[in-house]
Amino acid sequence: MKIQRAVSALALVAAGVVASVPAAYAADVPEGVSLSENQTYTFWLLDAIKSMDPQINTDVEGSDILRNLFEGLYNEDATGALVPGVALDHTLSEDGLTYTFNLRDDAKWSDGKPVTANDFVYAWKRLADPATASEYAWYMELMQIENAPAIIAGEAPVDDLGVKALDDHTLEVKITTPLPYFPQMLVHGSTFPVRQDVIEEFGDNWTQPENLIGNGAYTLTEHLLGERVEMDKSDTYWDADKTVITHLTALTINDVNQGLTRYLAGELDRVNIPAGQYPRLAEEYPDEATSLPYSCSYIYMLNVGEKGPEALKDVNVRKALSYAINRDIIVDNILQGGQHAAYNWTHWATAGFTMPDIDYAGWTQEERTAKAKELLEAAGYTPETPLELELNYNTSEDHKKIAIAASQFLKPLGVNLTLNNMEWKVHTDRMQSQDFEMARYAWCGDYNEASTYLDLFTSYSGHNNGEFFNDDYDKLMKDSKTAEDPQPMYTAAEQILADEMPVLPIYHYAKVDMIASDIKGLPTDNVMQTWYGKDLYRVAE
Template sequence: MIILRTLAASALALSVAMPSMAADVPEGTKLAENQTFTYWVLDGIPSLDPQINTTTDGSDVLRNLFEGLYNEDAKGNLVPGVALEHSLSDDKLTYTFKLRDNAKWSNGDPVKAGDFVYSWRRLADPATASEYAWYMELMQVKNSKAVIAGDMEPSDLGVRAVDDTTLEVTIETPLPYFPQMLVHASTFPVHQGAVEAHGDQWTRPENMVGNGAYVLTDRAVGERLVMNKSDSYWDAENTVLTEITAQVVNNVNQGLTRYQAGELDYVEMPAGQYPRLAAEFPEQAKSVPRNCSYIYMMNLSDKGPEALKDPNVRKAISYGIDRDIIVDRVLQGGQKASYNWTHWATAGWERPEIEYAEWDQASRMQKAMELLNEAGYGPDNPIELKLQYNTDENHKKIAIAASQMLKPLGINLILDNYEWKVHLERLRNQDFDLARYAWCGDYNEPSTYLDLFASYSGHNNGKFLNEAYDAAVQAAKTADDPLPHYQDASRILADEMPIAPIYHYSLAFMLNPAIKGWPYENLGKNWYGKDMYRVAE
């Protein structure tokens, strides 16, 4: 639990009460002898480098292998990580973090403030070529924009080690949610010696040095990843799970079969299975809101199809997709139809009035046909587009449904399926027409969504460029009340339609009831193995 209190006229400090155990095990609980947790992942994890990773599955692993300044508890509240507390200057531009003196790397070296300085500079350094370099700019870290652009040296970034246990960060404009951003994996420290000694091989099990509750002991890319409890972690005494395995199963139906065979402790459900599984296994089947949104991104770059240059065509595509059918008949897992980008449950968010969201589907289809006719298209002059998605039965079902919905309008979608790694590469290189895309918030605040379509975003793969949009998201960063600016940005997305929103996530999954400590109320579903344990069955 976080308590903000005034320490003096010149500063504010954040104080966090630490629980007695990392895993909060109730008194009298009988723990299982086997303290392992095996969970399902759909695809291989491309990178285990905190400054390079871009995937949610990768972040799940990195939260266990590394530890940043703060962690989250089961409800999404900040709790100490390497930092015990911080103070904030009068002008709200300088954060001073007090680091614990018992944090250690897995090789026994102490974790120092300089490790964060090195890692944050590494993130912003153009030589690293991180897709998340822009995160430093989102955090408003001083000089980050110039460093990322190569106009200033990484040493000019607004972060410095006052001493081994004191980290100072200077930002360019007050940002009330700055501490929340520190749970993101890109801000985690990496061990300079390991990186410099092994180059891009430093994340191999035999080379990796981490500071998290677990160490990497085995990795077969595309098959499995194994983490074991770290004896050097500052709270190892209170960490209960001894081994965590990420098991890659490229088919969600096979994943469910392996869960039911007892091979997995956790699996996400195939589309449409939640009602049945919840009825049959009420203690195991769960559905909870998750801070992610699912869209079809449109390629507006020079490499994109000519038809998508016309906003009328883009609107017609979006209007023609019946989201209610997708969430109620295809997915059936508690998801919500979406007509905007930002997840409905995001803290501080209220969706503005968006006209097409209030229409019934028949009205949307009629308007879509009118817009296509204005653009010179229709059933007599159809548009042919490729719809790219990564291998997954659920993505395939949604793509098939969308193609059937749009066909009466004269929009013919050719389904274009790729494995995850290739899908990502094609997105980054603008080698697509329409592409399935999902974003899970890096923190619980609307900017984590809306910043993505700004011109400076490293993830704006569709190359939507709009000065008014940039102005709205920038204005939000200095506003006492950012919501009106966030709503302006959301209206621009609805007017220009560079994306077709499909649904806001709910996480429908099966969890072995012997596993305790899962963060059901954490909107981002940021879980930490150190907070979990297995009870005797």
């Protein structure tokens, strides 16, 4: 459960009782604050946005864009608590299996047409439909939507999905087992509504600026792939009167150091701090340098499937690779931004999560290195007869530094890593087709509960690119959906990952940014770091 997000009223609502959410709308500008005449916000993207389609996007940076162009049933406030989006509230049946959402009657699309319950029905069916080929189709299954597994597998018609419009402003959703954190899952972009008529008219071109019709606080005015995204405030948004920022710009800059340079030149209002520079910048710019816990985990995914190298099918080789990586050097000497060394998958700050007792996490690095050498020698690999592996990573100076460090940790033990840098789309396409041996990967939670991490390594996951399949693991995660307390199962699932080592955990993220001191309204107490342009404002200097 998302205890940390203070939404027990939503999660534990009694039968037939309306679950309301706090009325915290748009920018909350304190009395007496003088606003700047310049109400624009420019932020940094590392990579090009692959898709503006809510049901197709898989990227964190893409989600940042989509939350501004579209709006789902609920949003998050600065603490992570749910606040109304298109839904004002909902009721839950006595058996916990039927949600009825009451939609606001003033929600409009950017062309002025009303947002209806049918727009959500269409979007959710589209997500589950095999014809859409969405990597996030499995999200409908994770949400336990009635008949989703059969539909996704092509064994049932999409119209059997347990979602129905009772009228224009009433949405009914049927799930197969009570899921306390179900409402929190509704902030994810894949559940956002889309317009059927627009998609049918323009096909794959419906996300072009001249065609895209959204229901968010902003409209898309320009998208130059790999260069910039421009968004204007939407006059049709239901809370437009309280939306202060009038224009959003996202600039794609693949070089993190160049991003910082452009921030310091005044071209950006927010940028990630390059590895190793946070201590200096925090001293020089104490009002701008920030480091906050961020629910993302950084790993090297191993291809243990049929297309993967034979060596990685040996669990002891996989363990040796993990043991050899000196995470303390990575977080303390390379990153230096408040990140945590990781020996597991689920981010340490995830609400309610209990870490298993992972043995090698308590060893000294000398002990880990010695054990890695022993295991590699037993498998026949030494500096004289090395194991040859390729490590792919997407373009980033930080990723490059970590990859070089990993290769240096492994080389003396008899592992030669060939480092392959590629742009984001190529990198992800190759992962999705299992065309890799080792690959840099990161996952940011879709909601603040351990299942958002652990479901990824099930056999039915849409993101298990390394093809780690384990029946015991699948059973734990399936059983967790009906457990009164799933946390012990999450701990046990993490232990399986530690025992089988299909990934090499590297570190748990912190959000390490430079943020212009006159920009206000960004979240600081939400481990998800979910932000909305409508909540921001720029103060007068």
